[in-house]
Amino acid sequence: xxxxxxxxxxxxxxxxxxxxxxxxxxxxxxxxxxxxxxxxxxxxxxxxxxxxxxxxxxxxxxxxxxxxxxxxxxxxxxxxxxxxxxxxxxxxxxxxxxxxxxxxxxxxxxxxxxxxxxxxxxxxxxxxxxxxxxxxxxxxxxxxxxxxxxxxxxxxxxxxxxxxxxxxxxxxxxxxxxxxxxxxxxxxxxxxxxxxxx
Ligand SMILES: CC(C)(COP(=O)(O)OP(=O)(O)OC[C@H]1O[C@@H](n2cnc3c(N)ncnc32)[C@H](O)[C@@H]1OP(=O)(O)O)[C@@H](O)C(=O)NCCC(=O)NCCS
Numbered sequence: 001x002x003x004x005x006x007x008x009x010x011x012x013x014x015x016x017x018x019x020x021x022x023x024x025x026x027x028x029x030x031x032x033x034x035x036x037x038x039x040x041x042x043x044x045x046x047x048x049x050x051x052x053x054x055x056x057x058x059x060x061x062x063x064x065x066x067x068x069x070x071x072x073x074x075x076x077x078x079x080x081x082x083x084x085x086x087x088x089x090x091x092x093x094x095x096x097x098x099x100x101x102x103x104x105x106x107x108x109x110x111x112x113x114x115x116x117x118x119x120x121x122x123x124x125x126x127x128x129x130x131x132x133x134x135x136x137x138x139x140x141x142x143x144x145x146x147x148x149x150x151x152x153x154x155x156x157x158x159x160x161x162x163x164x165x166x167x168x169x170x171x172x173x174x175x176x177x178x179x180x181x182x183x184x185x186x187x188x189x190x191x192x193x194x195x196x197x198x
Pocket of ligand 1: 034
């Protein structure tokens with residue numbers, strides 16, 4: 001098991017398909033309230049299918065090997081899985097990865113209203129900026145998903161209107177630029193890389 005990130009109340013770790021499938025299915029992806037605003041493909045109808053999804057998910061992460069993926073959010077106090085946090089390349093209308101990155105969050109229903117999505121989202125954004133050196137991170141939200149829009153607001157993400165560039169549907173787009181201190185290190189890194197080429 002690999003812990004990626006830690007906050008005051010949460011651990012963000014990789015999924016363990018055999019161990020996590022039941023929890024992920026029962027408390028999250030079989031709950032129509034949780035999947036209401038998610039892509040149709042996010043809905044899961046059995047523990048076996050959930051396990052398969054988690055296996056495919058970790059295989060894709062290994063293939064990409066670029067630090068992006070989707071991870072389990074674990075509540076430290078109870079060691080239970082309370083949700084999913086992701087940082088992925090946004091897909092275009094054909095499902096092909098674009099050069100834009102999104103942060104996303106899903107929580108089991110009993111863990112709503114505690115600030116967990118914001119807490120995990122914050123540490124995921126920091127990871128995207130400081131470890132992956134991303135200059136900007138987006139979030140895409142269905143216009144009627146008010147709870148998720150509030151998460152983007154709490155994270156200080158800027159609303160920049162609607163777009164149909166991703167997923168083949170019209171979505172609200174939110175953006176956060178890398179903080180200045182990390183932009184600096186990215187530019188230095190790029191100069192370093194260019195310097196090496198010369
Ligand atoms: C979107 C979703 C993750 C938001 O969950 P959430 O619990 O409202 O968001 P947070 O975890 O950031 O919690 C914030 C809420 O907790 C409250 N809260 C309590 N303690 C808090 C704390 N310590 N810190 C911050 N907020 C706290 C806030 O007041 C806020 O409630 P409010 O919006 O009613 O004012 C959740 O609705 C969900 O999983 N939906 C289904 C999946 C989905 O649609 N995902 C988004 C796809 S774009």
